[in-house]
Amino acid sequence: MVARPTPMSPAFFDTLPVGRDPVAIRRRVEAVERLLEGLYVIPGINRRVGLDAIVGLVPVVGDLLAGAMGMWLVWEARNLGMSRMALFGMTARVGFDTVLGMVPFVGDAADFFYRSNTRNLKRIKKHLDRHYPATVTVTR
Structure with missing residues (x-):
């Protein structure tokens, strides 16, 4: 079994496909979501955190930088041709996370529990599975 590069290794960015096809977009948004929400595991509680929380x-x-990174997922969703209502909902999630993140202590807890990027990734995957069934990947 070939080991996959970790999100912080230089080889990680070499594995990201460059293209506008749905398979490349799926791989990119999954990688960016993993970078934003699941980069490290907190020992003891086994909870993953990423760049969004850090x-x-x-x-x-x-918080503005984390919001900008989250909006990149919305940009990719727009490139896939998702509906305006779906894009509005995704933008609202990122906006809510960004505004709530600016409140001291409350925002840090919100980054830990409310994962807007993970929710947006689920929405993008649902769209991809429905409109581009060839992009579905089997996971364990």
């Missing part, structure tokens, strides 16, 4: 510790600027 960067969100920096007041205001960190």
